[in-house]
């Protein structure tokens with residue numbers, strides 16, 4: 150089983166709330182909703198962070214709440230197009246994808262698209278996305294990490310069974326300034342068993 154670093158997407162790997170509204174926002178648009186792959190911008194250090202962690206042997210999996218689908222300001226296709234763009238930008242020197250898979254939660258209890266307007270075990274802080282990845286990709290939770298910019302990101306990791314010390318909050322309130330600082334911590338920590 151391989152260890153993994155679970156990564157939040159918005160404001161961890163890519164700019165999001167700071168982007169401002171699109172040219173023609175949907176009436177349900179809220180800061181943070183991103184439906185246009187052309188607006189994807191990697192945060193400083195995100196590419197290097199992913200390269201460093203992949204280089205150390207970690208699988209990289211994105212776990213992202215996308216309540217914009219439940220609110221109606223983006224569709225499943227939009228979210229998948231944005232994820233595909235993020236995946237295109239996060240590649241190694243040979244052009245191979247660094248992110249193994251993107252998981253997202255389209256549900257939100259206060260949504261107005263009936264199909265998605267509910268609470269769900271996938272929605273962080275619930276651990277559903279992480280547990281699904283562990284099952285589908287055969288990951289070793291005990292040696293895995295999580296990096297995110299919101300307390301609920303870290304809570305989802307703890308709820309999945311990741312050691313709290315391995316759930317790293319980044320940003321102004323966080324333990325690390327950004328994803329690259331967190332990634333350096335991840336690869337700098339000696340693991341009890343070799344990774345590769």
Ligand SMILES: [Mg+2]
Nearest residue numbers: 157159160298
């Ligand atoms: Mg975030």
